[in-house]
Amino acid sequence: MKRATRVLMATALLGALVVPTAQAQDKTELRVWTLDAFGDTVQQAWDETIAAFEEANPTIDVVLEGRAVDAHKDALRVAAGTSEEPDIYFMWAGQGLGGEFVDLGVAAPLDDAYAELGWNDRFTGPSLAKTQYADSQYGVPYTNHAMAVYYRKDLFEKAGITEVPTTYDELIAANDKLLAAGIQPIAFGGKDRWHVMRLTDSLMEAVCGAEKHDALKFLQADWSTEACATAAYTELDRWNKAGYLGDNFMGIGYQDAQGLWFTGDAAMMIEGDWMVNQLVDAGQDLENYAIFPFPTGTDRMYFFAEMNYPSASSEQLDAAISFLDYFSSDEVQQKYLGQFGSIAVNKNVTYPEDTRPLDAWWVDLFNSSTAVYEPADQAFPLDVNTEYWRIEDGVLTGDIAPADAAAQMQAFIDNRP
Amino acid sequence: MTRPVTIPPPTSRPPIWRGPTLGRFTSWTFLVPAVVIYALFALFPMVDGLWLSFFDWDGVSADRHWVGLENYAQIFTQDPVFWRAVQNSLIWVGLSLVIPTVIGLAFAVALDQKLRGRNAFRAALYLPAIIAAIAVATIWTWMYNPIFGLVNATLEALGLEWLIQDWLGDPDLAILSIFVAYVWQATGAAMVLFLAGLQNVPVELKEAARVDGANHRQVFRAVTFPALMPTFIVVTVLSIISSLKVFDLIYGMTLGGPAQSTQVLALWSYTLSFQLHDYGNGMAVAMVLLVITLAIVIPYYAWMGRRDEA
Numbered sequence A: 001m002k003r004a005t006r007v008l009m010a011t012a013l014l015g016a017l018v019v020p021t022a023q024a025q026d027k028t029e030l031r032v033w034t035l036d037a038f039g040d041t042v043q044q045a046w047d048e049t050i051a052a053f054e055e056a057n058p059t060i061d062v063v064l065e066g067r068a069v070d071a072h073k074d075a076l077r078v079a080a081g082t083s084e085e086p087d088i089y090f091m092w093a094g095q096g097l098g099g100e101f102v103d104l105g106v107a108a109p110l111d112d113a114y115a116e117l118g119w120n121d122r123f124t125g126p127s128l129a130k131t132q133y134a135d136s137q138y139g140v141p142y143t144n145h146a147m148a149v150y151y152r153k154d155l156f157e158k159a160g161i162t163e164v165p166t167t168y169d170e171l172i173a174a175n176d177k178l179l180a181a182g183i184q185p186i187a188f189g190g191k192d193r194w195h196v197m198r199l200t201d202s203l204m205e206a207v208c209g210a211e212k213h214d215a216l217k218f219l220q221a222d223w224s225t226e227a228c229a230t231a232a233y234t235e236l237d238r239w240n241k242a243g244y245l246g247d248n249f250m251g252i253g254y255q256d257a258q259g260l261w262f263t264g265d266a267a268m269m270i271e272g273d274w275m276v277n278q279l280v281d282a283g284q285d286l287e288n289y290a291i292f293p294f295p296t297g298t299d300r301m302y303f304f305a306e307m308n309y310p311s312a313s314s315e316q317l318d319a320a321i322s323f324l325d326y327f328s329s330d331e332v333q334q335k336y337l338g339q340f341g342s343i344a345v346n347k348n349v350t351y352p353e354d355t356r357p358l359d360a361w362w363v364d365l366f367n368s369s370t371a372v373y374e375p376a377d378q379a380f381p382l383d384v385n386t387e388y389w390r391i392e393d394g395v396l397t398g399d400i401a402p403a404d405a406a407a408q409m410q411a412f413i414d415n416r417p
Numbered sequence B: 001m002t003r004p005v006t007i008p009p010p011t012s013r014p015p016i017w018r019g020p021t022l023g024r025f026t027s028w029t030f031l032v033p034a035v036v037i038y039a040l041f042a043l044f045p046m047v048d049g050l051w052l053s054f055f056d057w058d059g060v061s062a063d064r065h066w067v068g069l070e071n072y073a074q075i076f077t078q079d080p081v082f083w084r085a086v087q088n089s090l091i092w093v094g095l096s097l098v099i100p101t102v103i104g105l106a107f108a109v110a111l112d113q114k115l116r117g118r119n120a121f122r123a124a125l126y127l128p129a130i131i132a133a134i135a136v137a138t139i140w141t142w143m144y145n146p147i148f149g150l151v152n153a154t155l156e157a158l159g160l161e162w163l164i165q166d167w168l169g170d171p172d173l174a175i176l177s178i179f180v181a182y183v184w185q186a187t188g189a190a191m192v193l194f195l196a197g198l199q200n201v202p203v204e205l206k207e208a209a210r211v212d213g214a215n216h217r218q219v220f221r222a223v224t225f226p227a228l229m230p231t232f233i234v235v236t237v238l239s240i241i242s243s244l245k246v247f248d249l250i251y252g253m254t255l256g257g258p259a260q261s262t263q264v265l266a267l268w269s270y271t272l273s274f275q276l277h278d279y280g281n282g283m284a285v286a287m288v289l290l291v292i293t294l295a296i297v298i299p300y301y302a303w304m305g306r307r308d309e310a
Helices: A003-026 A040-056 A068-077 A098-103 A111-116 A125-129 A153-158 A167-178 A193-217 A229-239 A255-261 A277-279 A317-327 A330-335 A359-367 A382-399 A403-414 B024-052 B072-078 B084-112 B118-130 B133-144 B150-157 B176-199 B203-211 B216-227 B229-244 B249-254 B265-275 B279-309
Strands: A026-035 A060-065 A089-092 A140-152 A184-186 A266-274 A288-292 A301-311
Touching: A026 A068, A026 A317, A040 A277, A040 A317, A060 A068, A060 A317, A068 A089, A068 A193, A068 B265, A089 A098, A089 A317, A098 A301, A125 A140, A125 A301, A140 A153, A140 A317, A140 A359, A153 A167, A167 A184, A193 A229, A193 A266, A193 A301, A193 A382, A229 A382, A229 A403, A255 A266, A266 A277, A277 A359, A288 A359, A301 A317, A382 A403, B024 B279, B072 B279, B084 B118, B084 B176, B084 B229, B084 B265, B084 B279, B118 B176, B133 B150, B133 B176, B133 B249, B176 B229, B176 B249, B203 B216, B216 B229, B229 B279, B249 B265, B265 B279
Parallel strands: A026 A060, A026 A089, A184 A266
Antiparallel strands: A089 A301, A140 A266, A140 A288, A140 A301
């Protein structure tokens, strides 16, 4: 091959490498970490929103990475403080999860963005309240979620339950009727500790009441001397020993428990507003499902907020804020109403008259609730929550006697540095 | 009369390397890359981990607070999981030294015989050893699923419902259930090592023993077993190493649950450091694991050294 030809080919090859690199350098890559467990409906909303944002902002490429719940938490904990940190990450609000990363300095304070972009006038009250942590605002509301008891109408009918339980005693009576009809009352995946936590939290609220429950959760009361704490663990043990939770639930995960419920092997699950879309994605008949609040007697909603947090170390912080501004805008939130969750974080959306009955139920609950209580993994510091789960597991497996559970919890709290 | 043949004495061959001879310097030169890598990826993390165990650090902040031996005091006296993790780790080591070794030896002796399909059996039994631990964890988690899994379904099909358990959900059974998966994976490697060892057993000794009237068991006890001692040493050392660092199987199958009943030192150190952001306590647990490892390995190597000298 002639020398000139070789030189020409080398130049062309070099150009082919350099030019796309140069073009790529003009584009900002925005890495967003979220969950992949929400289903097709949510994924579609994300994909379309990203596509529209990229079209309006051709110099920004939004790269979405999804992981399962625990894998997402683990990945973020490992990436925190390294160059692998994403530009935006999903996290549940509250001291135990979102607050953990704020304390680590991972989340960027957004007081200026809230003031300049009018976000304080955009979001609903409970959503906005969750952005306040320590002395600043962190995260942009992604969803509001509440949890309650979903039940299968066909199985309630089979068991002869004609009225929805409105008191704790009525719920116990319903459990007994279901058992008598050969139906597992409620499904839990014990391997996923946050799943059984929903029952423990509900029992704490029902047995202790609002004031004492808050005092225990915010470490202002002594678990070892507060009698209701032991009483709540005793109730947890009772649910297990009575067979309400089914056999071998500690060896299955959340997905397996959901499978039991979808196939009619269990009557109830404690789930959130997101379950409406998941029922649709699973091909379930929405007419067969209904919801009632776990009868705690306190009229408080079991509530948590999810946020998208821009990282403090992001080199694309302005782009991240711009994306979240678009994501939470009236236009996007109205267009995808009901897809991210039944309850919108944006207070300017209007709910259509043909809202699905299950979604409408959640909106009504949200609008009528004046007080909330949080899941333990958001209320507690991380280490305390880990111990809370260990003790919850211990009571359910018989490793820890209910009478000793609260004392062990307090011992751990006392020994914290 | 034939003339005697004189066989000339062997002459020393010239050295293959015809360049300049550097002696010991050459040896060290070749060792340097390995030493550098070992220092960087093994020694430095050990020393840094030891240093970190005296601090309170969340893994992200620029500040680390000196706390001296407080982390050690905390894990020994106040950590509700630590002693369970120690117990599980020691039980795991003990069982690992016996069960996969004995089963691996039995398979090797059986498959050292001339059998039809011997190679296929060897391959099938070794196959689990080349599967990634996390994949083994996934396989066995599915098998142990109390509702849909193969184990309980098989027991039910055989009319053995009374044996059905929540294999990974019962704190009394979970660690042993995970150990079964470990045995499934580890036995093949032990078998292969013993098979190699069996090839070095002098055939003439075995034949001589048989001529003297020894049966199979007596031949094994008197000839084969003693000849396998070097292989036993290798298998023992490898078992100790792999059992002390067990992590991925337990992480994949139970995450240390239920109720932290399957925690071992390696996983608890990881949990404290990377999940609870308590690097000081996490490194303290890691140092305890290091001390336990040294306490097992150093006497063992000393005994081996005395044995070789004898």
